[in-house]
Amino acid sequence: SSSTTPIKATLFPGDGIGPEIAESVKQVFTAADVAIEWDEHYVSTEVDPRTNSFLTWESLQSVLDNKVGLKGPMATPIGKGHRSLNLTLRKELNLYANVRPCYSLPGYKTRYDDVDLITIRENTEGEYSGLEHQVVKGVVESIKIITRKASMRVAEYAFLYAKTHGRKKVSAIHKANIMQKTDGLFLQCCDEVAKKYPEIYYEKVVIDNCCMMLVKNPALFDVLVMPNLYGDIISDLCAGLVGGLGLTPSCNIGEDGIALAEAVHGSAPDIAGKNLANPTALLLSGVMMLRHLKLNKQAEQIHSAIINTIAEGKYRTADLGGTSTTTDFTKAICDHL
Amino acid sequence: SSSTTPIKATLFPGDGIGPEIAESVKQVFTAADVAIEWDEHYVSTEVDPRTNSFLTWESLQSVLDNKVGLKGPMATPIGKGHRSLNLTLRKELNLYANVRPCYSLPGYKTRYDDVDLITIRENTEGEYSGLEHQVVKGVVESIKIITRKASMRVAEYAFLYAKTHGRKKVSAIHKANIMQKTDGLFLQCCDEVAKKYPEIYYEKVVIDNCCMMLVKNPALFDVLVMPNLYGDIISDLCAGLVGGLGLTPSCNIGEDGIALAEAVHGSAPDIAGKNLANPTALLLSGVMMLRHLKLNKQAEQIHSAIINTIAEGKYRTADLGGTSTTTDFTKAICDHL
Ligand SMILES: CC(C)[C@H](C(=O)O)[C@@H](O)C(=O)O
Ligand SMILES: CC(C)[C@H](C(=O)O)[C@@H](O)C(=O)O
Numbered sequence: 001s002s003s004t005t006p007i008k009a010t011l012f013p014g015d016g017i018g019p020e021i022a023e024s025v026k027q028v029f030t031a032a033d034v035a036i037e038w039d040e041h042y043v044s045t046e047v048d049p050r051t052n053s054f055l056t057w058e059s060l061q062s063v064l065d066n067k068v069g070l071k072g073p074m075a076t077p078i079g080k081g082h083r084s085l086n087l088t089l090r091k092e093l094n095l096y097a098n099v100r101p102c103y104s105l106p107g108y109k110t111r112y113d114d115v116d117l118i119t120i121r122e123n124t125e126g127e128y129s130g131l132e133h134q135v136v137k138g139v140v141e142s143i144k145i146i147t148r149k150a151s152m153r154v155a156e157y158a159f160l161y162a163k164t165h166g167r168k169k170v171s172a173i174h175k176a177n178i179m180q181k182t183d184g185l186f187l188q189c190c191d192e193v194a195k196k197y198p199e200i201y202y203e204k205v206v207i208d209n210c211c212m213m214l215v216k217n218p219a220l221f222d223v224l225v226m227p228n229l230y231g232d233i234i235s236d237l238c239a240g241l242v243g244g245l246g247l248t249p250s251c252n253i254g255e256d257g258i259a260l261a262e263a264v265h266g267s268a269p270d271i272a273g274k275n276l277a278n279p280t281a282l283l284l285s286g287v288m289m290l291r292h293l294k295l296n297k298q299a300e301q302i303h304s305a306i307i308n309t310i311a312e313g314k315y316r317t318a319d320l321g322g323t324s325t326t327t328d329f330t331k332a333i334c335d336h337l
Numbered sequence: 338s339s340s341t342t343p344i345k346a347t348l349f350p351g352d353g354i355g356p357e358i359a360e361s362v363k364q365v366f367t368a369a370d371v372a373i374e375w376d377e378h379y380v381s382t383e384v385d386p387r388t389n390s391f392l393t394w395e396s397l398q399s400v401l402d403n404k405v406g407l408k409g410p411m412a413t414p415i416g417k418g419h420r421s422l423n424l425t426l427r428k429e430l431n432l433y434a435n436v437r438p439c440y441s442l443p444g445y446k447t448r449y450d451d452v453d454l455i456t457i458r459e460n461t462e463g464e465y466s467g468l469e470h471q472v473v474k475g476v477v478e479s480i481k482i483i484t485r486k487a488s489m490r491v492a493e494y495a496f497l498y499a500k501t502h503g504r505k506k507v508s509a510i511h512k513a514n515i516m517q518k519t520d521g522l523f524l525q526c527c528d529e530v531a532k533k534y535p536e537i538y539y540e541k542v543v544i545d546n547c548c549m550m551l552v553k554n555p556a557l558f559d560v561l562v563m564p565n566l567y568g569d570i571i572s573d574l575c576a577g578l579v580g581g582l583g584l585t586p587s588c589n590i591g592e593d594g595i596a597l598a599e600a601v602h603g604s605a606p607d608i609a610g611k612n613l614a615n616p617t618a619l620l621l622s623g624v625m626m627l628r629h630l631k632l633n634k635q636a637e638q639i640h641s642a643i644i645n646t647i648a649e650g651k652y653r654t655a656d657l658g659g660t661s662t663t664t665d666f667t668k669a670i671c672d673h674l
Contacts, residue, residue, distance in 0.1 A: 138485035148475035
C-alpha cells in the first residue's frame, strides 16, 4: 500500500505529553504502512485574532480541508477572555457528536469484565452555551440551551451508529423529570428518530439512575446518547469502569463528514518529556480515525497489536502498573504488527 | 425509657411500597423501645390549594412543628401544573442540605469493599430552579441558579458535618471550568468556609473526573459537597457502589434545626402490597433521624440489628437475592435487638 496516494490528515500533537504520544502514533502508523500524510499543527503561543484563541486559523482550516484529524491533549493557557481550545475546536468545526467507546481491555483487570459501551455526546450546546451572568450580587445564573437541530442530528447519528455497528439498543439519558422543557425536547427528538429504527431497542433513562445502574451492571447498556454535560460525566464514568481516560479513545463527528479523533485525557504536564506517557488513548483514537476512513484492515491490525501488547503485560507504562517507557511500549506494538 | 415523654415525629409513609416499609420502621422502633410518637401524614388524593400540591398544608406544618420527620417514597401523581411532592417538601421546608451516607454493608458483596462516603447535596436551587422557557420554536433554555446564601449554608453544613463526624476531607465537586460563574460562586463559598476548618483537608474536583475516580477507587473520597444536580447524580452513583438506593439512607437538613430523613428509592408500584419490599433504606434513614435526635444508644442498637441481619444472610428480601418477605426480614431485625 506504500504506492497508494497518501490521505492527508490533520495532526494536533497538543501540549504536555501530547508530542510524545503523537510520535508513538506516527511510528505505529508507519510500521503498519498506513498511507497517511500528517498535516501537523501545534497550539500557538499567541492568540490568533481570527479565532480569538491559541488555535491558529490555519489549523482549523486544515481540519476543514482534510476533513479528518487526530488530536492530543490541549491545556488551555491561562489568560482571560480566551476560549478553551477544546471548546473552540468543537464549536468552530461544528463537531456535533462525540463518540466514546469504552470496552474492557483483555488482560487489563478492573472490577468490571466485558464492558462494551458507546457513549454519544451532544457536543455543541447544553450547559456549554457559555451564557452566564450575575443577576444581583450573590445570585448568578447559567443558561442551558437545547435545540431541536442539535438534538436531532446527534440522535440521528446515535441510531445510525447503532445500526451500522450491529448494536441492539440505544438509551437516551436525561433529567426531564426536572428539566421538562430542555431535556424534554432532547427526548422528543430521540423518540422521533427511534421510530425510524424499529429494529433498535430504545429506552429513556434518568441520569441519576443511569449512573447507579452503570456501576452496578454496565451490561444493561449498549449505546447511550445524551446532552453535552451528561455526556461529559457519563463518558468519564464509563472510562473509569475499564481503567480510565488513558485507555479510551474518542472521535468527534462534524457536518460534511468531518471526523476529529481525540484522546480526551489531560496533558499531564508532570510527566511531560519524560518518556513515561501511555499513548494508548491516542493510538486507539487513531484506530477510530482509520475506521472512519474505511482503512479497516490496517485499523484492525493496529488495534490487535495494541490490545495484544497490553494483554501480554510485558510492556506496560507506569499508569498500568508497568515500568515501560513510551518508546518501549510503542516498539512492542510495532513488533506485534 | 418507656417512661420518657415521647418525641413527636412526622411520618410520611408515602406511596407504593411506602406504607409497608414504614410499618417495618414502626415495628423495629417499638421493639427497640424508642420513645417516638408518630404523627402520620399521607399524600392526599386532591391538590391542596394552600400548597399547590398533593401534600396538605397540615402535613408541611407537622414537620415545621415537630422539626423532625421520616419520609417514604412519594410518586408525584401525573397532572399538569402540580409540583413534584419531593421538590415541594424541599422548597417549602427549606431543606437546604441532603446528606446521603454510602457505606459497604458487611456480608453484602458488591464489586467494592469498604466504601464509606458522605455526599452532601445542595437541595434547593441550581438546575432545579424550575425556570425554563422556549426562546423560539426549537430552541429552549433552562436556567441554573447559584446563590451565595445557599452555597454558604451547604458548605458550612458540610464542613461542620466533617468535623463533628471525625471526617478528614471535604471534596467540592463542580464544573467551574465550563460554568465559571455559577459553579465558580459555589467553589468560592466552599473555599471561604474551608479556611475556617484548617484541620479538614479540602480539595476541588471536576465532576467528570470525580465520577471516574469514584468508580476506580472510591477510597479517594470522604465527604463530598456539591450543587443540586451533581449531588443527585453522584449520590446515586455512590449508592450503586454499595448495592443501590434500597440500601442507602438520607437525611434532609433545614433551617431552625429541621431534619427530614428520607428513603430516596422509588415507590416500586409493581411490588407494592405484596410484602416483598426491602425496608432497609427507610430503616437506616430512621437511624439517621434518631442520631439527629441524639438518641444515639437506640440508633446504634437498631443500626447493628439491621447490619447483622443482612450480614447473616438468612433473611434477605428478593432485591438482595433472598426470599424473605418484608415482615420476616423485619421480625429478624427485631429478634436481633
Ligand atoms: C476539558 C473540558 C472542557 C472537557 C469538557 O468538559 O468537555 C473535557 O472534560 C472533555 O470531556 O473533553
Ligand atoms: C425524583 C427526583 C425529582 C429526585 C431528584 O431529582 O432530586 C430524586 O432523584 C432524588 O434524588 O431525590
